[in-house]
Amino acid sequence: MENKNGKMTIDKLARITADQFSRVDERFDWMDKRFDQMDHKLQTILDVVLEIPSKKAFERLEGKVQTMDLRLASVERKVK
Secondary structure (H helix, E strand, O other), X not given: OEOOXXXXXXXHHXXXXXXXXXXXXXXXXXXXXXXXXXXXXXXXXXXXXXXXOOHHHHHHHHHHHHHHHHHXXXXXXXXX
C-alpha cells in the first residue's frame, strides 16, 4: 500500500497501528489470565497458612493439655 513515491499511505499506517494495538491487547489478555492464576495460587497458599496454628496458639493449647493432665491425675488419685 505504498504510493508511487514509495511512501507509506495513511491507510497502511492505520492498519499497522491497529495491528500493533491488537497485539498489545492480546498481551494484556494473556497477562490478566496469568495474574488470575497467580492470584488463585496465592489465595490457596494463604488459606493453608492461615490454617496452621501460630506458635503462641500451640503453646497455649499445650498449656491447657498439661493443666488437664494434672487435673486428671489428681482426680485419679482421689478415686483410688
